[in-house]
Amino acid sequence: MDAFHALSLGGAKFNKKRFQSQVQLFSGKAGESSSSRPLKRTKDDAELPPELDFFKYDKGGKQTRADSDKEESSDNESDDEARATKKRKLNDDKDAAPTPASHRVTTKGQDVPQSLVSFAALKDRFDVSSRLLQNLADCGYKTPTGVQEYGIPILLAGRDLAAISPTGTGKTLAYTLPIFASLKSPASRSQDIAAAGVRAVILAPTRELAGQIYNECLKLAQGRKWRIVLFSKATATTLADKDVRDKIDIIISTPLRLVACLKSETLELDNVRHLVLDEADRLLDTEFLEQVQEIFAACSHKELRTAVFSATLPAGVEEMAMQMMRNPIRIVVGLKDTPLPLIAQSLVYVSSESSKLLTLLQHLGQPYVPPLLVFVSTQPRAGSLAEELVLHDVPNVDCLHAGMSKKEREDAVTRMRNGESWVMITTEVMARGMDFKGVRGVINYDFPQSVQSYIHRIGRTGRAGQTGTAITYFTDADAPYLKSIANVLLQSGSPVPEWIMKLPKPSKMKRRMMGKVKRGDDVSPAARITKGDTKKRRDMIAGSKRRKAREGEAVDADVGEASS
DNA sequence: AAAAAAC
Structure with missing residues (x-):
């Protein structure tokens, strides 16, 4: 096991702890049942915490502003x-x-x-x-x-x-x-x-x-x-x-x-x-x-x-x-580009696409407060992830992206406001400004493409003084951008595994990812992965293909240094 | 860098 893997396990372990505390928190309210279903809410639920009551909000009624x-x-x-x-x-x-x-x-x-x-x-x-x-x-x-x-x-x-x-x-x-x-x-x-x-x-x-x-x-x-x-x-x-x-x-x-x-x-x-x-x-x-x-x-x-x-x-x-x-x-x-400390943020290493899905399914298998907002990078991915979750019997999965019709989009928002959606799979379209009163959890299934995107996405929770949880999955391909996001976590008081902060500067890492990986003596974590299992290698190549395609270069050309 | 808006 190479250094990157050992270290990323540290990251995963750190996160499991977060999950545990969350489950304990919920079990107090949800009773002792180990049901894999989310806490069910009804309009008359007397025990409903005020922040979850967006039925009231929907009617334009009372809502408490936290100060x-x-x-x-x-x-x-x-x-x-x-x-x-x-x-x-x-x-x-x-x-x-x-x-x-x-x-x-x-x-x-x-x-x-x-x-x-x-x-x-x-x-x-x-x-x-x-x-x-x-x-x-x-x-x-x-x-x-x-x-x-x-x-x-x-x-x-x-x-x-x-x-x-x-x-x-x-x-x-x-x-x-x-x-x-x-x-x-x-x-x-x-x-x-x-x-x-x-x-x-x-x-x-x-x-x-x-x-x-x-x-x-x-x-x-x-x-x-x-x-x-x-x-x-x-x-x-x-x-x-x-x-x-x-x-x-x-x-x-x-x-x-x-x-x-x-x-x-x-x-x-x-x-x-x-x-x-x-x-x-x-x-x-x-x-x-x-x-x-x-x-x-x-x-x-x-x-x-x-x-x-x-x-x-x-x-x-x-x-x-x-x-x-x-x-x-x-x-x-507050401080510019710093999310509210009310949002407990964490980073989770997922090695491949399939383990991403598995990690999400695991998360959904535990009690959680619906609705959950799940961000992906493209419209097709939003659709297929939603399908996948439905196939895995996840209840009340929903989907919203700009490729859908006006009516479909409106209906999805309504379902969200009514609390009918438990897991909302969406794209950047929902990343900014949307205020769904009950959202206590955000999952970045696909890594955000910028610090701004990250801040806005996780900002769908932790609103008006309420607490929230934001989990961001990252893969090897996301390594070049990991550190900048990790800095945001640190600044807003969320813990970051030390190894992430020791990653090289983003620009340097990006260049390595873009074609310098053949250098055998390179000990950087990102470079070492590609020498490992073939799946990772494929992911990595796909990543650099994408990057090179953008620059109109042949895939094998070494554009790493030239582009900077 | 890429999906976002709308026609």
Whole structure:
């Protein structure tokens, strides 16, 4: 057994411990039965922990916001009541992780408005309507989170904003609330000609996320005649009528859908005052960039305010975003690119495709809290893994990827929200922004392709102060990227086996993986594997084939050094 | 690097 194997066993052992503690945790609630089925939940289950009760959420009812994610974020402290609530909550919740010292809010920019002490303060400070505050309360929002505390006053002061805040910390409300508050009243109610036409646009990278934001908007809009439009092919056709267009207040859309309307001139954005890019780094990715720029250009009103939000914002993208905006303020909650410590993360070595499946089946054979989110790299893999699990009698397996029809996708989301899905197999489409209240576990079946992807994927759990578990499978082919992900684990307080941290620098490892493996004296773990069993060798070759194919090189050519 | 959006 070579070094890599010995060491990776260490990794596996470490993980088994995690599993054990998890099982113990569950057996307390689930009783002594060693049933291989997940804990069953019903609507009337009195013992249902509040965080699992997304039936309530679905009806737009109460949901408790945990405030541990805004720990000690301001000097002008929140009122005693909030503190007391916080304490009570922490005492009640035995799952609560120790609160991080690193959860401060840092701001950068000129004349940063004072942070928001409480939602109630909105009335006096910004003349926010009682109706809106009531809706807020009805949704169960009690105290602002860090990003809300700072972001809301900044947006209400009419400033441009770049907000970086971890997954599940309430970014959506941080921009929807100011939009409603500053639009004051629906266009349909106003006699003012200047108020006619779309005044706010929210962009999101996926339909599902756009839909979710739309639902959040509807909750805040309760009782008033706001026209909020979730853009789709169907709604786009109704825009031919200018009177219809003029009565719209807020549009929520994916970029291309909106661009199509601009092109066909069935939509004007020249009265837009608020443009929000949710998942901004994704929207400023090369594939979206041109579309977003087109939309940005169409928002020609001189009072346009732009805000970008994400849990991750790489430096280059941030610079681009900052240049789009005027005198922007930047806020960062916690440490950039660091997930919440509420998410217990682990890495699991799986040698081959078949042992990946086996590992997952084993995991599903033990009691777990459904639903579980399982990420894979491609649409076909999502489909076939779902089939495979069904064949292995795993109950309530579900699947969602962008290759499915609109209806299929909507149904899958509904099943997820209703708690009918226990194991949801999905792709990157679900990685960002989606908020399913009960998700306590995420499995990266296929290794994420970037640190950003990793952070967003695991961020589907550990939301709004709840704890979660994220398990990431890795194979030999993932070795070059393993260390960068491992660094994320370390930074957010999850343990990493020491051998992983001793791996060579990613770039170096990548080059080795790409064709330098024939060097017999190479003792690097990654290189040694290929000398071992044939299956691994095949995997490795497949990996480097893929890499080389991208560069348009012959498979046998040694492009390792040349490409860097 | 690759799947993500939508037509």
